[in-house]
Amino acid sequence: GAVRVITRRSAQAGTAAAEIQRLTEEMQKLKHLPEEVERLKLQVQKASHTTRTYQNIGQDVLRTAEVAALCLPSAPHHTLVAACNAVLVLFQGKPRTGALLSTQPEAGTGGERSMAAHQQEPGAMLVEPGAQAPAGAAPAAALPPPVVQLGSTPTSMLRVVQVPALSAPLAPPVSSSNVQPMSLLDAVWPVQRAEVREEEHMQPAMMAVLRAVGGAVSCRMQLRDTHASSQLRYPTSKPDCTGLAGGVEAWSQVVTHFEFKLGKEAGDREVMLGQLIQRCAAALDAQNWRRKIFAVGVTMDTLEVLQVIKQPDDGGLRYLTTGPHPFFIGTASTGFAMLAQLLTAPLTALGFQPPPAAAPIIGAIGGFHLSTYTLLRSGSAARHSSHVFHVLASPGGKAMALKLNQSTREEEVLSRLKGVGHIVQMVGRCSCNYDDDAWTALLLEPFVEHLSHCDSLLVTTQVVYDVAYAIGKAGALGVVHRDVTPNNFGAKDGRGYLLDFSAAKVQEQDAGERPSPPGLHHITGTLQWAPYSALDGQRHSVSSDLEGLFTSVAYIAMDGRGWPGRSDGVGGGADLDSWRRRRLAQFGCRTIQSEDRVAPHLWPLVQALHGLFWPLAQGASVRSYRTDVSVVEVQHVCMSVAQEHCTAQLQPPHA
Structure with missing residues (x-):
């Protein structure tokens, strides 16, 4: 009986000790609650300070910027329709995605059908002029050919064909009284406007739109989501999207920047312009041979193109802006037309130029043959000039780094560290000419990527x-x-x-x-x-x-x-x-x-x-x-x- 009593009381003591520990932890949490509140207040204050900094830059830009039309070749009308097509197909099943249109004219049509009528046909789809209808589509002759208007100006008679329904259920038909062009809000449906978040909703939706339009118009840039990239981190914060000339994320490969803002708050435009200016300046600094760069700011309802021009005399920057234009998915949207205009432009029209000096000519180095040189950065290290290239080395097609130095220090150090684990190794070296100068080339592997705050x-x-x-x-x-x-x-x-x-x-x-x-x-x-x-x-x-x-x-x-x-x-x-x-x-x-x-x-x-x-x-x-x-x-x-x-x-x- 004594043993049972002792056992029971020991169990009760253990339970009491656990409860005391739990209560102690709760008290500690309550003790630190005021500190947590102060920390959150400080976080809001610092975020507000950063926003004000960008807003001040944007306000300065707006005071000096010149309003001008986008000086790029216009996108043909059939290209605009193809771009709309690509986005509408991508988001088919969202509200008000409507019918996809073709610019192929129809002769001898009678009567007029509104675009709204076709928006009630969930399988309606547009075919580009001269393109084949999708597999499984009904013959065009099976449908009465409509005559519609794009925007407010009759521009073409369009044909609608019937395609099989997608596996996902489509939104219920809408009446002609509430038909509207597709907007970014439709792309994030069923999220309501008041609940839309920039990173959670707008960022992925806008990236999907950009990639769809870029694919439809054969964009020459590679469009990358860089809002969390660790490769474009310094010297300025990361752009939401970057158009690159090559497959490597580096400031030397930047063609243009995109920045997304919800546009809910007063001053969002100024903040967005301030961010774009900082990133354009960083790209012009990395590409010191470059004279101009375009950048795009997008809100849920508007699109604005900013052009930054480096003055030849003093290196100062001149700003041109189109001002904000209405942006929705449709040929009547001037913002959408400017986006297609920018994505169809040649890289040289956007101000991008390859480095003035051609890549170094190196036959074999360390038993590897090099190809596909991409300049990552040019600068100084330890007061000696250097250039770093991303290269593909065969056999194997491995990504490596090629570094050109005029100092022998790094070569001597890497020779001493040969074979040491977790140090990028020198696998070959040679002498070469680059930019009318003599260099020592070091071939380094592996090619690593910088860490990001998004890494686990x-x-x-x-x-x-x-x-x-x-x-x-x-x-x-x-x-x-x-x-x-x-x-x-x-x-x-x-x-x-x-x-x-x-x-x-x-x-x-x-x-x-x-x-x-x-x-x-x-x-x-x-x-x-x-x-x-x-x-x-x-x-x-x-x-x-x-x-x-x-x-x-x-x-x-x-x-x-x-x-x-x-x-x-x-x-x-x-x-x-x-x-x-x-x-x-x-x-x-x-x-x-x-x-x-x-x-x-x-x-x-x-x-x-x-x-x-x-x-x-x-x-x-x-x-x-x-x-x-x-x-x-x-x-x-x-x-x-x-x-x-x-x-x-x-x-x-x-x-």
């Missing part, structure tokens, strides 16, 4: 784990990278790789590197992601490279929003203190500056790494700072995050 926690953590391993192995061989940024590491098949050793330094393992002299111009690396120790004049080390990795991950998780950049007006040696104070303000307080902008699913990793480099003692109001973080500690943090928050575990690094 598991992928991001695995990449950090792998890159930390690469930093440690390089350090063991006496190599310090000194420029770990979001652009200098990436992922290939879910694994991380470190790249771009143009700023790296080989040093004696026992001596280390001398501290940097005072002054901003003596700092090695990229200031936006430089570790605090480097900004403080201390020498680069494995720990500072790991800190650069943490700083870059924080930037990626925030999608770059609110991050200090070169355009902030900081320059000159005396302003090194400004950069140091900014980094201290970012990470030295109890919470990360702009913490509210961290992607929620990446917060566990950012928070854990933050506590590693900037530990917070119990009861302290500010954090301390470490310059001795090891690779093992970073990898341990990654494994802990994966075990607690991911469904799969991390893979060990490649040897």
Whole structure:
């Protein structure tokens, strides 16, 4: 009996302890509730500040912009009809999609039928002039040939053919009294206008429209959804859609930009123009031989084309805008006509020009034959000029990077790091001529893609784990990278790789590197992601490279929003203190500056790494700072995050 009593009371005690734990957790949540409310308020304030910044830029543009017609070749009428066709077929089954029309004239027709009558025939479809009717369509003669109007001007007699119904049920017929042209709101039906969200509803609908129109008019650009792309992240935020000249997402391949806004709020147009201006300026900067660029702003009801022209004398920018035009799916829509006009234009008419210097002529390098050169970027690295190309290497047709350097530093470093896992390897080198100059060409693999805030926690953590391993192995061989940024590491098949050793330094393992002299111009690396120790004049080390990795991950998780950049007006040696104070303000307080902008699913990793480099003692109001973080500690943090928050575990690094 005593045993039973003890057992019963032990069970009751365990239940009570669990209840106490639950109540304690609830109390902790309530304790932090005011902090959560303040965090949300701060998030709204910062979002409003970003919006106001773009809005101010847009307002400045509108004050100086010239209103002008779109100076591109007009799209033929049958092309407009084909474009409408493609969109209406795509969204068939939505309300008011109507009949698809053909510009093939009919002779000897009598009587007149309205387009509304055909909109009541759910299987009605248009055939392009001279094109075959779809398989299964009834003969055209079986239907009385109608005479209709496109818009307010009779332009053509059109033929309607009958096609089998789609598998999806069509919307119920509408009466002629409420027939309207198809709008973007129809494309997101059954969502009501008040409930439409830009990213959730308008973005996919508008991308579908663009691709349908582009396919119908044989658009020469590749239209990519880049609103979450990590390849067009810097130096400005990502455009909603980008027209590219090639298959690689790079600023050097940008032909035009598209930006989507709901148009609900006052000032949406100015914000949209401000974003387009920033992205057009970035493209013109990357393609410094280019003189003009077009960009398109779309709301739920309007479309506007902006042209940015670089002045030949002083490099200033001149703005031309068509102003907002009505946009719906129909030949009577001037906005839709301008969209078709832009998508049918040759790339040269849109201002795009290939680089003035032809691709370097390289026969064989490292046992590979190269083809399909795409210039990714031209710039300077470690004060030496360089050019990077995306190439296809055969045999195998593998994507690789070809980097042209005028310095031998990177080649020497990569030779020392040959065979080290998770470091992009040099598989060949040769000398070549490019742009009337002599270069050393390095063939590098694998070709990796940058991380994005949309990548999963598991992928991001695995990449950090792998890159930390690469930093440690390089350090063991006496190599310090000194420029770990979001652009200098990436992922290939879910694994991380470190790249771009143009700023790296080989040093004696026992001596280390001398501290940097005072002054901003003596700092090695990229200031936006430089570790605090480097900004403080201390020498680069494995720990500072790991800190650069943490700083870059924080930037990626925030999608770059609110991050200090070169355009902030900081320059000159005396302003090194400004950069140091900014980094201290970012990470030295109890919470990360702009913490509210961290992607929620990446917060566990950012928070854990933050506590590693900037530990917070119990009861302290500010954090301390470490310059001795090891690779093992970073990898341990990654494994802990994966075990607690991911469904799969991390893979060990490649040897």
